[in-house]
Amino acid sequence: MPLHWEILHSEKLIHVVAEGEVTLKEMEEHFDALVVANALAYSKLFDATGLKPVYDDADVMAMGARLSAYTSHFPSGPLAVIGRDESVVLAFKRFVNISPSKRPAALFKTEKKARAWLATQAGV
Numbered sequence: 001m002p003l004h005w006e007i008l009h010s011e012k013l014i015h016v017v018a019e020g021e022v023t024l025k026e027m028e029e030h031f032d033a034l035v036v037a038n039a040l041a042y043s044k045l046f047d048a049t050g051l052k053p054v055y056d057d058a059d060v061m062a063m064g065a066r067l068s069a070y071t072s073h074f075p076s077g078p079l080a081v082i083g084r085d086e087s088v089v090l091a092f093k094r095f096v097n098i099s100p101s102k103r104p105a106a107l108f109k110t111e112k113k114a115r116a117w118l119a120t121q122a123g124v
Helices: 024-036 057-073 086-098 111-120
Strands: 003-008 013-022 043-053 079-082 105-108
Touching: 003 024, 013 024, 024 057, 043 086, 043 111, 057 086, 079 111, 086 105, 105 111
Parallel strands: 013 043, 043 079, 079 105
Antiparallel strands: 003 013
16 A cells, blocks of 8 residues: 555654555545544644655545545644655645645655654644
């Protein structure tokens, strides 16, 4: 599976690593797992340095609808994404634009900077 995540309940943190092509189906499975684990409100550290996003406009609209359903019932924690590739930057911008969540989200070039930023978001 191209998405691997660890839910660290004691830290209220989800660490996600993407490796290779990630489709809408994998993203949906990821979000469903976070909801089931009651962890959607946790901070998210998403390492997208190995990500190759695979989606079309219909997928983006479907993800927007799913995110609307999630955020109408569950709070969403801050999101720090690590990535440099232009496809990751574009995917991040599209994801943030379709997400109805008002949570803080930022893109970083290093894990160290992403973790430092997440630490400043505690209690947001």
